[in-house]
Amino acid sequence: MSSSAGSPDSGGIPDIAGNGNGSGQPGTAANGRPLPEATIARLPVYLRALYSLSERGVSTVASDELSAAAGVNSAKLRKDLSHLGSYGIRGVGYDVDYLVYQVSRALGLTQRWPVVIVGGGNLGRALANYGGFVNRGFKIAAILDSDRGLIGRRIGDVAVRHVSDLEDVVAMNKVVIGVIAVPAPAAQGVCDRLVAAGVTSILNFAPLVLKVPDGVDVRKVDLSIELQILAFHARRRSAVRVERVPEDEQVPEEESV
Amino acid sequence: MSSSAGSPDSGGIPDIAGNGNGSGQPGTAANGRPLPEATIARLPVYLRALYSLSERGVSTVASDELSAAAGVNSAKLRKDLSHLGSYGIRGVGYDVDYLVYQVSRALGLTQRWPVVIVGGGNLGRALANYGGFVNRGFKIAAILDSDRGLIGRRIGDVAVRHVSDLEDVVAMNKVVIGVIAVPAPAAQGVCDRLVAAGVTSILNFAPLVLKVPDGVDVRKVDLSIELQILAFHARRRSAVRVERVPEDEQVPEEESV
DNA sequence: CGATGTGAAGCAGTTCACAGCG
DNA sequence: CGCTGTGAACTGCTTCACATCG
The missing domain is CATH 3.40.50.720 (NAD(P)-binding Rossmann-like Domain)
Known part of the structure; x- marks a missing residue:
């Protein structure tokens, strides 16, 4: 491993928080354990949804809405966010801009x-x-x-x-x-x-x-891998349909490998 | 769901096999259960590695070599392939071309x-x-x-x-x-x-x-999501490096709960 | 003998359901 | 009251280790 790699220029946003994961190691959850990989992979999706809400002037969002916008279920969203700290308000939801900041920070995006x-x-x-x-x-x-x-x-x-x-x-x-x-x-x-x-x-x-x-x-x-995965499911789907609907819609337009 | 979707033109490769998953539902494993999603996602990777071997004239490959080429461990590879059927030869390995065919078929790629x-x-x-x-x-x-x-x-x-x-x-x-x-x-x-x-x-x-x-x-x-995930790990890595720099041998010590 | 194929154990991620709190 | 945060149950995936068989 070479020596030249260092931290990029810092964004310099200070830590405002009180309740959460303010001062721990980066990349660790509020409880000190590392963030689950699956959570990390979803944080960018949440972040995008949050930016979109923020731009539309929404200031507060509940886990139901945010999870719907991100395409996951709300329990998963809440558990994911809870790994970062306790940043929601019970009975209300999450402050959009604050959550943008916390998620950005968790991902290391307060730097460029x-x-x-x-x-x-x-x-x-x-x-x-x-x-x-x-x-x-x-x-x-x-x-x-x-x-x-x-x-x-x-x-x-x-x-x-x-x-x-x-x-x-x-x-x-x-x-x-x-x-x-x-x-x-x-x-x-x-x-x-x-x-x-x-x-x-x-x-x-x-x-x-x-x-x-x-x-x-x-x-x-x-x-191409993504296409192949789609093909797999597409074939299963069409096979099931053919199975159920004895309808002769098969058109063999020849083309060999 | 709309009506126009049908199966694409069939490639027409016949089923040569004897031992495996010759006649079941497409998209199901040899045991009749559906293929694990995680397996499906790796089959294209195996397939690519197999094509590469085939083009180099390799006719037989063991799970160690193939798994290395695909970037997974060999137990995982064997379990994945075993879901398709029993297509290996004990003490020898897998026939490359035959496995290409079987994996292609499992993915639904004998059609275009x-x-x-x-x-x-x-x-x-x-x-x-x-x-x-x-x-x-x-x-x-x-x-x-x-x-x-x-x-x-x-x-x-x-x-x-x-x-x-x-x-x-x-x-x-x-x-x-x-x-x-x-x-x-x-x-x-x-x-x-x-x-x-x-x-x-x-x-x-x-x-x-x-x-x-x-x-x-x-x-x-x-x-951008992939980049953000990379950034997360990059930051953790650089933080750890800074943290640990005064490096000596790590003395095995108690991990606190 | 050597590599496959596979139960069994272990681990990670998801979902449930509800206690806790604003 | 409503929504968050989370133990607990569950599901699925990975890894281990070895019986099996060409």
């Missing part, structure tokens, strides 16, 4: 993390333009590509730089989060360089399993 | 599912060009966009059509899977139209929670 995106193709561009939400908590330190024809082209408000600048960009901006949006054959090489440069968190869009040393956190987003 | 992509922006284009793997099991029925400037433009080997063709495309191609790659404000509207047209499986890339009727399956891929 510099992120480097490797790959300036369609996917890299889509990410860079994702705007709005990505920009809450993140800033794009650079978009890198190996295609010299892309260099200098602006995407969002960042210009594409050559991938040879990778190590410089990471060091100069103290980047700890890297996004890999290159074709599969190039991905492991990019990953190795990111890790060597000090990046310890990687979001991988290339369709392969990256090998990384211990202490490096990889998450993958795989477009 | 027509998919409609709504949104011809960077994300839609990235999806359409994802190539290779998406094309195993899927074909793009159409890419739709509301921007008339994009109409006719070819992405991969499909031309962009206007979103007003949505209902026609779904009906003509018996599309059951739709991908939403439009900006958030347009997403719910697109979703409603897809559902009304008969689509029952939706892959949503827009950063909001879609409302759909029962019987419609939505999966979401959220670029």
Whole structure:
């Protein structure tokens, strides 16, 4: 593990709270134990719903409404939030803005993390333009590509730089989060360089399993896997329908593998 | 639920097997119970690893190697595969090509599912060009966009059509899977139209929670949520490092309750 | 012998249902 | 009174460890 990774510039929002998890280790629940992984994965969804409420001027929200907006049931929401501390008001609900702050803090988004995106193709561009939400908590330190024809082209408000600048960009901006949006054959090489440069968190869009040393956190987003999971359920659904409805709607439009 | 959805064209690969799950309901394990959701989510990963082995001419693989390639432990792999049937050879391993077939069949990928992509922006284009793997099991029925400037433009080997063709495309191609790659404000509207047209499986890339009727399956891929989860772990890691820096060997000591 | 397939144990996450509090 | 916060029950997934069999 390299030495260059540090904390990004602090947002400097002070801790207002009294009742909750004000001073513990980051990443731990109010009771001192680590936050459940499943809870962590849902906090961003709650946060988005809360921002949306806040923008509409809603100042207070009950667990029923918030959970509906987030697509989960209310018991789960309450338990998730209770891991952060006791931030609700019984008989009333949650203060929207205060909860935004607490959830942001729990996720570590009171800082803005510099992120480097490797790959300036369609996917890299889509990410860079994702705007709005990505920009809450993140800033794009650079978009890198190996295609010299892309260099200098602006995407969002960042210009594409050559991938040879990778190590410089990471060091100069103290980047700890890297996004890999290159074709599969190039991905492991990019990953190795990111890790060597000090990046310890990687979001991988290339369709392969990256090998990384211990202490490096990889998450993958795989477009085709999601489709395949959908296909599985779709087939089950249609099989059930065919089973039940003896209706000859089968149209074999040939196409072999 | 609408009436137009049907099974896609059948691939027509016959069932070779003897020992396993040859004739049961699709989507059920060898024991007749449904496949665990967690298993379904990993099968595509195994499948990719298997394709890779097959292309390299490997004919047999043991659970250790395959599980390593897929990034899981071997017990999990074996249990997952055992849900499909008993397709391994004790003392030897698994026949790669045969397992490719069995996993494909379990996922419903011996058919090629027509998919409609709504949104011809960077994300839609990235999806359409994802190539290779998406094309195993899927074909793009159409890419739709509301921007008339994009109409006719070819992405991969499909031309962009206007979103007003949505209902026609779904009906003509018996599309059951739709991908939403439009900006958030347009997403719910697109979703409603897809559902009304008969689509029952939706892959949503827009950063909001879609409302759909029962019987419609939505999966979401959220670029910013993944980043936020990474940020959480990154912060915990950096906090721990700062905390512990005066490092000596950790003396095993009592953990307080 | 060596790797699969699988009961059994262990763990994590979800849901229930209600006590507790504003 | 109404909604939060939470023990307790439950469900599902993972891991272990070994009997089984080619």
